[in-house]
Amino acid sequence: MAKIQSKRNSTKKEVIIEKASRLFREKGFGAASMRDLAEHVGVEAASLYNHIQSKSEILQTICFKVANEFMTNLEAVEASNQTTLKKMEMIIRVHIRMMLEQYEYVYISDHEWRHLPEPYLSNFLNQRRSYRKRLADIIEDGTAKGEMKAIDPYTAVLVILSAISGIDSWQRSRKSTTAEALESNMVRYLIEGLKR
């Protein structure tokens, strides 16, 4: 075996995906070229294909990595013994932290998924629909138990997820506010709107 390890504890494939995530976020998937990417990796464009199969494979990897991470977390939350309000707070906090800590990946999964080729596109959208449905179910459950106000659960899910995904525009503009402050402010606003 030749070296499959780069300087850090990561495969070259992982390095490529990491650099790509930055590039895709900055320029958009369509406008980012493989020659662009290659330059950032420090290699010729053709050499990338020793590690990846195609440009869209990179996008697939990123999108499903993020989707799986959220889904795994949701399952843990669902299985936990918490009030529905607390469950929602846990989910909101994870979303905010993922957005702050894995900004590039989450951003791409949020904004560039339409460039996924079939059948991955359908797969991704199904997974997303299912995720939102299960979130809405938690809220509906909370309303039924009288823990939350009677709000349309789909609207709530929409507001919550969209609000968090909007942190990207904060990322670029308001480095002055700390991440912790943002998280607590946002949780407060979003959870307060759920309490009865």
Place this chain on the structure above:
Amino acid sequence: MAKIQSKRNSTKKEVIIEKASRLFREKGFGAASMRDLAEHVGVEAASLYNHIQSKSEILQTICFKVANEFMTNLEAVEASNQTTLKKMEMIIRVHIRMMLEQYEYVYISDHEWRHLPEPYLSNFLNQRRSYRKRLADIIEDGTAKGEMKAIDPYTAVLVILSAISGIDSWQRSRKSTTAEALESNMVRYLIEGLKR
């Protein structure tokens, strides 16, 4: 003068921009080609240039049309004699309605602005920053007057605008809920989080 009017009461340039908005939304600005667009207009790609100057001119037109519409509305609201809470509700409702009625335009202005060439890009971002600042000022004013709870105004602006911009994912998936229901649900959630 030859005919500058199309069948409806709109310039051919307007028809192009309308078709382009659909295309840009579906494929993204970068991935939508002029030949694509020409086909939808029913003309050869080169003929488009009898009516427009460049591909990015279309994007500029759309982005600034939307931005100006929002800015004009904001000025009207600022000048009105209303409680700050009512002002915010008016703004929120206009945003939701614009999103529902001019979906393609608003979506593009929200998501494709990064492909604007300079100096339009800086212009657009300045205008956006100014818009959000003035929104935050209204909220801060409301807090100072005791009409609203003491929430970080930038966080509130972020949550509100992002939540509304997320309606796009509802557009595609939940035609069952009426627009009116969505609007009232969303206003309720967002305004409720502001009340003290």
Place this chain on the structure above:
DNA sequence: ATAAATAACTAACAACCGTTAGCGATGGAA
């Protein structure tokens, strides 16, 4: 040391990109 595997390189392909040049058809104004 030798063989095998891995990953870099150069060159090139076919397709597509936005855009321009130039030409013919059309239709209203004089």
Place this chain on the structure above:
DNA sequence: TTCCATCGCTAACGGTTGTTAGTTATTTAT
């Protein structure tokens, strides 16, 4: 009828796209 602006067309430009072929260099395993 003559004139001229408008708008459609075809052809083509120079450049970029993702990707493959073929080859060489490098590293690891035996």
